[in-house]
Amino acid sequence: MTSPFTDLLTPDRLKELADDRSYQRGEAYFRQGRVCSVEQQEDTIIARVEGTETYEVKFEIEDQNQLSYQCDCPVGIDGWFCKHCVAVGLAWLANPPQSQKVGKHRSQSQPSGTSMQDVQRYLEQQDKSDLVKLILERAWKDNGWREQLLLKVAALHPKGVDLKTFQHALKNAIEVGGYIEYAEAKGYARGIEKVLNAIAPLLDGRVDLF
Structure with missing residues (x-):
C-alpha cells in the first residue's frame, strides 16, 4: 500500500x-x-x-x-x-x-x-486500566491535555453538549494578562487552535448541540 x-x-x-x-x-x-x-x-x-x-x-x-x-x-x-x-x-x-x-x-x-x-x-499490550491511569496522570500535569479531554467528554455529555465547558475553554485560550511576546505567540495561537478544532465538529453537525 x-x-x-x-x-x-x-x-x-x-x-x-x-x-x-x-x-x-x-x-x-x-x-x-x-x-x-x-x-x-x-x-x-x-x-x-x-x-x-x-x-x-x-x-x-x-x-x-x-x-x-x-x-x-x-x-x-x-x-x-x-x-x-x-x-x-x-x-x-x-x-x-x-x-x-x-x-x-x-x-x-x-x-x-x-x-x-x-x-x-x-501500548497495545498494556491493560486498559493502566492506560487510563497513564492518561489521567498526564492530564493532571498538563493543562492542555486536561482541557482537551474535558472538551471531548463535554461534546459527548449524556444530556447534550456541555456548552459551558467549551465557553470556558475558549475564554481561557483567548484572554491574556498582558502583552504577548513574539516567542510566546506560537503557544498562544496553538492554544486557540486546539479549542477551535474541538468546536468544529459541533458546527458541522457531527455532534448534536441539543
Missing part, C-alpha cells in the same frame, strides 16, 4: 512551495543529515530538524486531499514553507514508507532506534 503523501510530496511540489533560497538551504540541511527523525502515522508526518535550535515540522493531509504544513521556527510560524520543511520533504522522499501505518524513517546517515511503531506495540 502506497503512502497517502505519495502524490503530495514530490520534488516539483517542494520547489513550488518554497522560495529559491529556502529550497537551496533546505537541500543543504538534508545533505548534512540535519533531519534527525521523520515519523509517519497515516495522514500525518512529524519530524525534527537540527538548525540553530531543534525545530519540529508537521505535514498533514486535510480535506480535499490538500497538504498542510507547519514548522515552529520563526519563518514557519509566519506560515512560510521554510528550509526545515524542505529538508523534511527531501528526507521523506529519500525513504518513503510503502505499507506501514506507523513507522520511523530517517535519511541513511541517521542510526535506527525506537520508533512510534514500537510505542504503538507497547
